[in-house]
Amino acid sequence: MSLAGNLKLRRGQFVLDTGEFIIPSQGLTAIFGHSGSGKTSFLRALAGFENEVEGRLKFVDEVWHHEQTSLPTHKRQLGYVFQEASLFAHLNVLDNLKYGLKRVPKNRECQIHFGEVVDWLGLQELLTRSVQTLSGGERQRVAIARTLLAQPKVLLMDEPMAALDLFAKRAIMPYLERLRDELNIPIVYITHSPEEVERLADTVVFMQDGSITQIEPIEQALNRAGTPLYQNQQPRAVLAAQVTKHCDDGLTELQIAEQTLYIPHIKEAVGQTVRVVIAAEQVSLMAQQPQQSSMLNHLPVMIESIDEHNDYSLLLKLRLENTLWPLLCLLTKRSQQKLQLEPGQHWIAALKSVSILN
Numbered sequence: 001m002s003l004a005g006n007l008k009l010r011r012g013q014f015v016l017d018t019g020e021f022i023i024p025s026q027g028l029t030a031i032f033g034h035s036g037s038g039k040t041s042f043l044r045a046l047a048g049f050e051n052e053v054e055g056r057l058k059f060v061d062e063v064w065h066h067e068q069t070s071l072p073t074h075k076r077q078l079g080y081v082f083q084e085a086s087l088f089a090h091l092n093v094l095d096n097l098k099y100g101l102k103r104v105p106k107n108r109e110c111q112i113h114f115g116e117v118v119d120w121l122g123l124q125e126l127l128t129r130s131v132q133t134l135s136g137g138e139r140q141r142v143a144i145a146r147t148l149l150a151q152p153k154v155l156l157m158d159e160p161m162a163a164l165d166l167f168a169k170r171a172i173m174p175y176l177e178r179l180r181d182e183l184n185i186p187i188v189y190i191t192h193s194p195e196e197v198e199r200l201a202d203t204v205v206f207m208q209d210g211s212i213t214q215i216e217p218i219e220q221a222l223n224r225a226g227t228p229l230y231q232n233q234q235p236r237a238v239l240a241a242q243v244t245k246h247c248d249d250g251l252t253e254l255q256i257a258e259q260t261l262y263i264p265h266i267k268e269a270v271g272q273t274v275r276v277v278i279a280a281e282q283v284s285l286m287a288q289q290p291q292q293s294s295m296l297n298h299l300p301v302m303i304e305s306i307d308e309h310n311d312y313s314l315l316l317k318l319r320l321e322n323t324l325w326p327l328l329c330l331l332t333k334r335s336q337q338k339l340q341l342e343p344g345q346h347w348i349a350a351l352k353s354v355s356i357l358n
């Protein structure tokens with residue numbers, strides 16, 4: 001575990017009362033909830049920005065808050081990225097980044113290096129530019145890089161894409177994915193966008209009315225029935241896969257544990273992780289691997305549960321064999337009767353179409 005505790009905070013009429021929480025030490029944890037649910041209040045309490053906090057907070061084995069005693073923010077070794085980047089307008093990008101380096105205390109070991117940060121955030125071409133000429137997305141990338149160069153042990157991000165338009169959001173997403181995969185420190189990331197959660201998160205903290213209602217791994221958060229992430233959407237599964245090969249015939253090969261998937265060519269490099277989406281209605285079940293089939297993707301699965309979807313159809317939760325990833329499958333009650341489908345059985349899932357999130 002990395003950040004763990006139980007925090008209370010009153011802000012006007014609003015009360016944050018988290019209950020016990022543990023944020024994992026690895027990967028990106030998204031804090032998801034509607035506007036006013038208390039996400040920013042929670043992040044500010046983690047950062048030590050609020051004076052009136054009660055409760056306990058520990059980072060690994062360092063006490064950050066206990067009853068009346070609070071470790072000041074500058075001693076918490078954290079990085080905080082705000083919704084809008086505030087850069088030094090009179091300095092160019094390089095000098096803004098150097099400012100981050102200057103904030104590293106002398107005795108602190110440098111774990112995050114200048115070259116890799118510039119590479120992860122694609123800043124090489126921008127180093128000599130005046131920050132006044134940068135787009136919103138570029139400014140935010142510089143702000144994130146500057147924060148990282150101050151060598152935080154945990155990165156807190158308060159809706160870093162909130163001020164960006166749709167096009168800029170799409171453009172910055174791959175950089176955030178890269179950070180999630182390359183950085184060795186936990187990232188806590190506020191959002192109210194299901195799309196950002198499904199592409200970026202490893203763990204999701206759900207918030208409602210000032211409380212944490214659930215903390216769960218992304219595989220579970222995306223794919224459980226009634227997840228707050230998809231209130232009005234058709235059921236679909238989202239899985240993480242690694243790009244393993246770009247084939248000569250225009251397909252890209254992906255790997256999920258030992259399972260292989262083929263999708264139309266994507267530009268992501270071999271080795272990169274992507275998230276794929278498979279709609280429940282695009283999945284059908286077969287008793288065995290077909291000898292001949294026009295469908296490219298056939299994956300062995302186990303039926304975990306069968307729930308009613310509507311009057312005539314059922315939603316099956318399937319687990320890809322040897323992985324933690326579920327698939328969802330919509331079929332008629334008649335098909336279930338005909339095939340005598342039951343939880344615990346092993347089947348082959350045939351996928352009519354698979355796309356990646358981008």
Ligand SMILES: Nc1ncnc2c1ncn2[C@@H]1O[C@H](COP(=O)(O)OP(=O)(O)OP(=O)(O)O)[C@@H](O)[C@H]1O
Pocket residue numbers: 011012013014033034035036037038039040041042192
């Ligand atoms: N300084 C303050 N004084 C009084 N009330 C505040 C203060 N800051 C926040 N609040 C209230 O606390 C509640 C939670 O706000 P918070 O910013 O934590 O929610 P949020 O989930 O981050 O929302 P959003 O997604 O809109 O940013 C809101 O009702 C807000 O009006």
